[in-house]
Amino acid sequence: MAYVANIAGVDGELKVEVKPLGGDLYQVVIDGERDLVVDVRRHGCCVYSVLNQGRSYEVDVDERPDGGYSVLVQGEHYHIDLVDEMKKKLLSILGEEMGAGTGEVTTAMPGKVVRVLVSEGDQVKKDQPLVILEAMKMENEFKAPCDGVVKSIKVKEGDTVEANAVLVVLEPSE
Amino acid sequence: MFKKVLVANRSEIAVRLLRACREMGITSVAVYSDVDRDALHVRYADEAYPIGPAPARESYLNIDRIIEVAKKAGCDAIHPGYGFLAENAEFAARCEEEGIVFIGPPKEAIVSMGSKTVARQTAQKAGAPVIPGTLEPLTDEGIMAKAREMGYPVMLKAVSGGGGKGMRLVKSEEEMASAIRMARSEAKSAFNDDSLYLEKYIENPRHVEMQILVDRDGNGIYLGERECSIQRRHQKVIEEAPSVLVDEDLRQRMGEAALKVAREAGYYSAGTVEFLMDKDRNFYFLEVNTRLQVEHPVTELVTGIDIVKEMIKIAAGAPLSIAQEDVKMKGHAIECRIYAEDPYNNFLPSPGTVWGLRLPGGPGVRVDIGVFERAVVPMEYDPIIGKLIVWGKDRREAVERTRRALSEFVVKGIKTTIPFHERVMENPLFLEGNFDTTFIDTVFRKMEEAREPRYLDVALATAAVHLYLEEMAPKREAPAARGRAISPWKLYGRRLQMRTGLC
CATH class of the missing domain: 3.40.50.20 (Rossmann fold)
Structure with missing residues (x-):
């Protein structure tokens, strides 16, 4: 089975092939050249004991809310986006049809809306603060990612929002 | 009792x-x-x-x-x-x-030490070295004139300050007007008091504080120092005792200065006198924390004294049962604060449900924690969820043990500062004891950006095998909802949501 991986902090895509060798053994080829044989035992939903050339690793593989994986090895964290090569092709076709970029400003953290600094129809500049959100005694500003017009505001002051919620939708200017 | x-x-x-x-x-x-x-x-x-x-x-x-x-x-x-x-x-x-x-302490001491200028006056009266600057709040014009006289850079600070709020480092006169405006506004909203004062900026300062215990009769002892220079947003994240800079002679001078300040303020209970230390090991009074500190356990581990129990006994009117000569610092202790924050995203808060938790153990390891598996970390309160405190016979063993304990410490569902601590425990400057309060924002960040990941191939291989197993067994019920394979359509929907801020 072939996959395509994007890893936070690593440039470019990596191709990863997985071949089962029977039992717990798998051959994994990264980018056609780095060849690993791993002995993989799964514990519970997402803890793996991995042996590679006699070295033992405890690896946690957790699905992240945004669809990628959070992988923890010996205290080092990796954010890995991994997609089946076939599905990736399907996605890229779909992506083109649906049109990219929605101008949505979302929040990665849950919090309480302290202030909304713009109104619908406002012309905004890149990096202009739009909404201030508070969580755990700390205030965070959400800024316009580009110049544009405020199409709609999805929150009001005092609202509590979940992670990944849309705060403001912008109509980017050409 | x-x-x-x-x-x-x-x-x-x-x-x-x-x-x-x-x-x-x-x-x-x-x-x-x-x-x-x-x-x-x-x-x-x-x-x-x-x-x-x-x-x-x-x-x-x-x-x-x-x-x-x-x-x-x-x-x-x-x-x-x-x-x-x-x-x-x-x-x-x-x-x-x-x-x-x-x-805790008497209310009068809380009031007087709560005002940074009154605290400075008290420290000066007690004969403790105080950072050069003003002992009174200043007007805007007063700040301008005084800063010119003292020479830049200067620290502009809120009289009612704390937690780094209402505090600005001002490097030149051009920056002063806007710094005053911002500091006053921050201080007003945080403490309902916008008065400000000035202190000389200490270059490459280290934060070294002295733990004291004073009974109601005014008999006091010092329990030695804590080094708290590893900070983010002017808040401590790692503390240790003893400090690599402090020897027995300096400890005694700082301890006695701290007790004199406490006596002058009419203080009793457990308390902490904070000092800044410059690179020549001169120490200056900073402020008094009239409470139990987050980092009190490092002192407990090196002295063997239970500070909380002593605090309760003092409040109940008992005389101090420990003499100064019986206080001995043995070995070395390090505390790592575990915050629900994303260290890879500017320490942004990360409240939510802890759906997995593995705690470290073994020799020399203490875990003070407020969460458990499936606990919810609410967004309303401070992001601290626990502390890892480790003891070793010397600093080197304490660091090695901290590193080992951190590798055992797993918190899932929310982001925490654990990976940050792991990196600090491997940082060569931290290992040498060569750092100051600017460490995280300056050298550490740069060194981390230049670092190569070590277990990339194993991580990637395991993730790929994981996905392979999920795809090969799509009908198998995973023990947790999270382990389930996802359809490309759902994935696609998530991708759309992910396009945050793409224009």
Whole structure:
């Protein structure tokens, strides 16, 4: 089975092939050249004991809310986006049809809306603060990612929002 | 001794205080807000009562309600922990009026040390070295004139300051007007007091503080220093004892200076006198924390003294049972604060559900924690969820052990500062003891950006095998909903959501 991986902090895509060798053994080829044989035992939903050339690793593989994986090895964290090569092709076709970029400003953290600094129809500049959100005694500003017009505001002051919620939708200017 | 003590706090520090009560045979009472019904401190206490809605000012800061609970439950004392009501003189006064003992310093000392300028005056009177600057609040014009006279850079600070709020480093006169405006506005909203004063900026400062214990008769001892220079947003994240800079002679001078300040302020209870230290090991009085500190366990591990129990005994009127010559620092201790924050995204808060937790153990390891598997970390309160405190026979063993314990420490579902601590414990400058309060924002960040990942191939291979297994067995019910394979359509929907800020 072939996959395509994007890893936070690593440039470019990596191709990863997985071949089962029977039992717990798998051959994994990264980018056609780095060849690993791993002995993989799964514990519970997402803890793996991995042996590679006699070295033992405890690896946690957790699905992240945004669809990628959070992988923890010996205290080092990796954010890995991994997609089946076939599905990736399907996605890229779909992506083109649906049109990219929605101008949505979302929040990665849950919090309480302290202030909304713009109104619908406002012309905004890149990096202009739009909404201030508070969580755990700390205030965070959400800024316009580009110049544009405020199409709609999805929150009001005092609202509590979940992670990944849309705060403001912008109509980017050409 | 007290019969029943109310703990007016939550999370790890509430559990820490409840543990002391249990050891001393004191019945303990917890209080909780609406979002904390399932919290650990509620389960640990002998009794627990609700005090109101989630926002702190309606629950953990609600003096009337907490006093009402204490009286109804028949408590003879209240321990405020740190944060919330710990340095609130009005609360200390209310406890006194109601005939309940406030386990902390006298209210007068909370008031005087709460004002940074009064604290500076007190320290000067006590003969402790004070950072050059003003002893009174200043007008805008006064700040301008004084800063010119002192010479830049200067520190502009809020008189009622704390936690890094209302504080600005000003490097030149051009920056001053806007710095004054911002500092006043921040101080006004944080402390309802916009008065400011000036201090000379100490280059490459290190934060070294002295733990003291003073009984009601004014007999005091110092328990040695803590080095707290590893900070983010002017807040400590790693503390250790002893400091690599402090020898026995310096310790004695700092300890005696700290006790003189406490005496001048009429202080009793456990307390901390904070100092800044320059690169020539000159120390200057910074402020007094009139409460139990987050980092008190490092001192407990090197001295063997239970600071919380001593604090309770002092509040109950007992004379100090430890003499200065009996206080010995043995070995080295390091504390790592575990915050629900994303260290890879500017320490952004990360509240949510802890759906997996593995705690470290083994020799020399202490974990003070306020969460458990499936616990919810609410967004309303401080992001601290626990502390890892490690003891070793010397600094080197303490660092190696901390590194080992961190590798065992797994928190899932929310982001934490654990990976950050792991990196610091491998940083060559930290290992040398060569750092100051600017460490994280300057050298550490640069060194981390240049670092190569070590286990990339193993991580990638395991993730790929994981996905392969999921795809090969799509019908198998995963033990948790999270392990399930996802359809490309769902994935696609998520991708769309991910396109945040793409224009």
